[in-house]
Amino acid sequence: MKKDRTPSLLLAALVALLILGLVLPEWRFLGTLAIGKGLTVLGLLLLLRTGLVSFGQGLYYCLGAYAAGTLGQFWGTTDALLLLVVAGLAAGLAAAILGILLAAYRGIFFSMLSLALSMILYGLLVKSAALGSTDGFNLPAPTLFGLPLVSHDSRYPLFVLACVLGVAAALAMHYYFRTPLGRLSPAIRDNEIRVEYLGASVRAAVHVKYVIAGILAGVGGALTGMTVGHIDPEMAYWTTSGEFVFVAILSGTGSVAAPFLGSFIFELVRTFAYEYSPNSWQLALGTAMLLIIVFLPAGLWSLVQRRRA
Amino acid sequence: MSHLLEARNLDKRFGAVTAAADISVTVAPDSVIGLIGTNGAGKTTFVNMVTGYLKPDKGRIYFEGRDITALHPRQVTRLGICRSFQIPQLYNSLSAYDNLIVALGIVLRNAKPAPWARAPRLVPGHDLPLADAAEALLERFDLGEFRDKPAGVLPEGVRKLLDIAMALANKPRVLLLDEPTSGVSSEEKFAIMDRVMSAVRAEGAAVLFVEHDMDIVARYAGRVLAFYEGRILADGAPDVVLADPQVREYVIGGQAEPKEVSHA
Numbered sequence: 001m002k003k004d005r006t007p008s009l010l011l012a013a014l015v016a017l018l019i020l021g022l023v024l025p026e027w028r029f030l031g032t033l034a035i036g037k038g039l040t041v042l043g044l045l046l047l048l049r050t051g052l053v054s055f056g057q058g059l060y061y062c063l064g065a066y067a068a069g070t071l072g073q074f075w076g077t078t079d080a081l082l083l084l085v086v087a088g089l090a091a092g093l094a095a096a097i098l099g100i101l102l103a104a105y106r107g108i109f110f111s112m113l114s115l116a117l118s119m120i121l122y123g124l125l126v127k128s129a130a131l132g133s134t135d136g137f138n139l140p141a142p143t144l145f146g147l148p149l150v151s152h153d154s155r156y157p158l159f160v161l162a163c164v165l166g167v168a169a170a171l172a173m174h175y176y177f178r179t180p181l182g183r184l185s186p187a188i189r190d191n192e193i194r195v196e197y198l199g200a201s202v203r204a205a206v207h208v209k210y211v212i213a214g215i216l217a218g219v220g221g222a223l224t225g226m227t228v229g230h231i232d233p234e235m236a237y238w239t240t241s242g243e244f245v246f247v248a249i250l251s252g253t254g255s256v257a258a259p260f261l262g263s264f265i266f267e268l269v270r271t272f273a274y275e276y277s278p279n280s281w282q283l284a285l286g287t288a289m290l291l292i293i294v295f296l297p298a299g300l301w302s303l304v305q306r307r308r309a
Numbered sequence: 310m311s312h313l314l315e316a317r318n319l320d321k322r323f324g325a326v327t328a329a330a331d332i333s334v335t336v337a338p339d340s341v342i343g344l345i346g347t348n349g350a351g352k353t354t355f356v357n358m359v360t361g362y363l364k365p366d367k368g369r370i371y372f373e374g375r376d377i378t379a380l381h382p383r384q385v386t387r388l389g390i391c392r393s394f395q396i397p398q399l400y401n402s403l404s405a406y407d408n409l410i411v412a413l414g415i416v417l418r419n420a421k422p423a424p425w426a427r428a429p430r431l432v433p434g435h436d437l438p439l440a441d442a443a444e445a446l447l448e449r450f451d452l453g454e455f456r457d458k459p460a461g462v463l464p465e466g467v468r469k470l471l472d473i474a475m476a477l478a479n480k481p482r483v484l485l486l487d488e489p490t491s492g493v494s495s496e497e498k499f500a501i502m503d504r505v506m507s508a509v510r511a512e513g514a515a516v517l518f519v520e521h522d523m524d525i526v527a528r529y530a531g532r533v534l535a536f537y538e539g540r541i542l543a544d545g546a547p548d549v550v551l552a553d554p555q556v557r558e559y560v561i562g563g564q565a566e567p568k569e570v571s572h573a
Contacts, residue, residue, distance in 0.1 A: 180414030180428065180439075187411045190400040197360070197398065199386040199479055200415040 006174050010257060014167040021159045028159040030271065032227045034264040035166040037247065039220030041259035042169055043213030044248040049177075050209050051189030052106070056114030057217045057244045059098075059121050060091040062236035064218025065225035066131065067091070072140050080142040080149055080161060084222050091218020095211045103207040118236050125233035136232025139225050149226075162223055169216060170256040176212075177256075181205060217244075246285075250292055252299015262300055312371070313338045313515055314359070314390070314483050319368035321354055327539040328354035329365065334534065334541070336483065336515050341506075343526040343547065344519045346536030346560055352519045353395070355536070356485045360392050361385040372483070387419055389482035395491055395519070397472035401461030405452055405471050408460050409443040412478035434480030449508045450474045466493045466501060473505055477512060484509060486518040490525060498522060502529055523561060527551060535560045 021028050040061050047054050064087035071077045071086055098117055105113055126134050142149045142158060149158040176182040184205045187195050192202045225231040234240060243266075251262025266285075273284035296302050314336040321329035328351050336342065344352045357363040359370055361382045370378045372388055380388075400408050413432050420433045435442040447453055450470045455463055460471060469489060476484060489505055490498040502525055509516055520526050526533060526547060533550040535543040537559045543550045550556055 180411075180418040183407075183411050183414050186403055186407075187400050190402055191398050194398040194400065194475070195411075195415070196381070196383045197386055197392065198412050198415045198475065199383050199419050201383055 006256070007171060010167050010171055010174070013257065014163055017163045017167075018160060021156060021163070025154070025156070028155040029227065030267050031264065032155065032159050032162040033224060034267045035162040035260060036220045036224030036227055037244070037267070038166060038260035038263035039169055039223065040217040040244050041247050041251060041263055042173055042256065043216035043220075044244050045251075045253050045256070045259050046173065046176075046185065046209055046216075047213050048248060048253050049189065050185040050206065052206070052209075053111045053245060054114040054210075054213065055111045055238065055241050055245060056116070056118035057213065058236045058238065058241035059114070059118035060095060060214040060217035061221035061224070061240065061244070062118070062121060062125070062231075062233065063094055064088065064091040064221035065231040065235055066125070067218070068222035069137060069139050069225055069231045070131070072142075073137055076140070078140050078143045080144050080158070080226060083142065083226070084165070084219050087222030088215045088219045091221070092211055092215040095214025096207075099207045099210040099214075102210060103203045115238050115241060118241055119238060122233050122236040122238075125236065132232070134233060136230060136234075138230050141229070142226045150229075155227075158226065162227075165219070165223065166260055169219075170260065173256045181208065185209065246289065250289060250300060252296070252301035254298060254301040254305055258299060258301035261304075265300060312336065313373060315371040316355070316359065317369050317371070319355070319358055319365040319370070321351075321358060321363060321365050321539070327351075329358065330539040332368070332539070332541055334544070336517065338482075338515055339513065340515050341529060341531045342515075342517045343530030343533045344517060344536065345521070345523070345526055345533060345550075345556075346542075350536035350560070351539040352536050353487055354539070356392060356487055356517070356519065359385075359483075359485060360390060386479055389479060389514075390485070391476040391479050391481035391483070392485040393469075393473045393476045393487060393489060395488040397465075397468040399460040399468060399471060399475070402459055404457045405460055405463065405467075406443055406447060406456045408471060408475060409446050409478065410439060412475045413439055413442050413446075416478050416480075446474045446477065449511075451504060466497050469493060469501065470504065473508075477508070481512060481514045484512070484514045484516050486516065488519050488521065490520065490522060495522075498525060499528075523551060 021031060040057050044054060044057055067090035068083035068087040071083055077083060102110060102113060125131060131137065144157065144161065149161060177185065184195060184200060188202055188205060195202050221235060247262045247266045248259065250266060251258040269285060269288050270281060273281035292300065312335040316332055316334045319329045319332040332355060344355065346352050354363060358365050361380045361384065365378065369376055372390060377385055377388065400411060403411065413435070417428045417432050417439060421428050431437060432439055432442040435445065437445060447456055452467065452470060452474065455467055460468065463471065473486060473489060490501055493501055506529055530547050532545065533547045534541055535550055535556045542559060543553045543556050551561065
């Protein structure tokens with residue numbers, strides 16, 4: 001039996017990240033942002049392993065951010081943990097309700113329906129003057145137990161919170177894939193009929209996975225909102241959802257750590273490409289994607305796996 | 310209530326095709342029944358109706374006196390009516406071992422008293438922890454050497470055995486095998502059936518198997534149901550049914566004689 005090294009590697013990565021964040025302050029913003037999006041992509045990884053491609057994770061990403069945002073903006077709540085929990089709950093509840101409908105669909109129908117639902121939220125937010133319409137609104141600086149997480153000279157506490165959250169989510173997902181319910185993911189992708197003929201409900205399992213992905217996207221959206229300090233309806237726009245699918249393919253589904261690595265590289269490429277050629281940065285991203293599809297069809301994570309093998 | 314399974318007056322039509330016409334069958338515990346008939350005679354339709362995949366247009370199906378006609382395949386499976394498939398239904402990207410882990414994991418999960426409760430430590434019916442129960446099933450079907458190979462690349466005979474092994478995860482009371490030896494060379498057929506029957510008899514389940522090879526039927530079945538155009542033409546001991554003139558003409562004859570080749 002192979003020894004499971006993922007938990008110890010993840011914990012080592014956490015320590016490394018915390019040290020790196022300490023000595024490289026200018027990377028904290030990018031790192032926190034990458035974890036926020038990485039959480040959303042982690043949910044997408046769960047769906048991809050189940051054989052489902054959601055082009056609408058922006059829905060929950062945006063919903064989580066707005067849940068946290070309205071609580072912060074209108075009730076003055078700044079406690080990061082509370083905001084993240086509320087974001088996760090709001091997104092999870094929405095996913096539980098919409099999942100009743102979506103769990104019955106597969107393939108392109110699932111993808112397009114999820115996209116359509118996210119565009120409904122986008123449309124609603126654009127029309128909501130009280131929530132800033134297309135401009136969105138700013139978030140107050142988050143705190144934790146009364147202590148500031150972000151100040152003008154340091155983003156380290158928020159970065160630490162993000163790292164802990166990211167590693168915890170990756171670990172939880174890793175263990176989830178070893179539970180009977182988690183193991184249904186590849187089984188549903190391969191053969192739904194056999195799953196039913198073994199006594200399990202495919203629809204119920206897909207529903208649960210959809211809710212988990214929604215919660216992760218909601219928490220990811222709230223974390224991103226706190227990092228940037230601003231949220232707007234673009235978070236629910238289909239290009240945002242498409243970006244998550246892009247990153248998920250770029251990362252590969254080989255490991256629960258891959259979404260975070262992929263998100264980081266994506267943000268890195270985007271930041272530099274934008275800096276050096278503001279008008280054609282998409283070209284750089286497109287080229288990166290093309291190269292990865294041609295040379296690393298299993299995603300960036302195959303680089304890590306190949307070295308270990 | 311001496312019947313384990315009872316089908317009463319089942320009718321099923323697909324457009325103009327009659328797949329089942331007034332099918333009534335009772336199955337006693339511990340029986341081994343061979344289902345024979347030409348293609349389209351209604352054998353697989355019968356299996357599909359009993360396992361909840363198809364709903365009969367008319368008639369009821371009872372398991373231990375309980376009406377199961379309206380149940381889904383997963384509910385029927387949980388009651389202990391399990392099946393294998395003519396074309397093995399496996400998780401092709403997973404190893405043989407992981408296929409069984411998925412199957413037994415479902416059984417373990419279904420044994421939880423509530424969704425939030427902890428699953429029991431031992432797989433019900435197998436009385437072993439998950440990993441050991443999977444190894445035991447692999448061993449019982451002599452699949453050890455294929456343990457870590459993806460199911461998608463395994464030889465057909467091995468896939469058949471794995472498919473049947475998965476059907477045993479739920480500790481069936483009734484096991485329906487749809488052509489367990491199809492797609493397997495004739496030399497292998499008896500070996501496969503021997504392995505299957507010895508593995509299955511240990512379960513104490515009633516077995517119904519669809520089979521085209523009359524030598525297999527004669528050797529393993531204690532009772533034979535001959536299907537023809539959705540009806541049951543004969544039902545009885547193998548030597549009686551296989552010698553029945555109608556069965557010889559409509560069921561066996563069609564196979565034994567060389568088919569006429571049309572030159573149209």
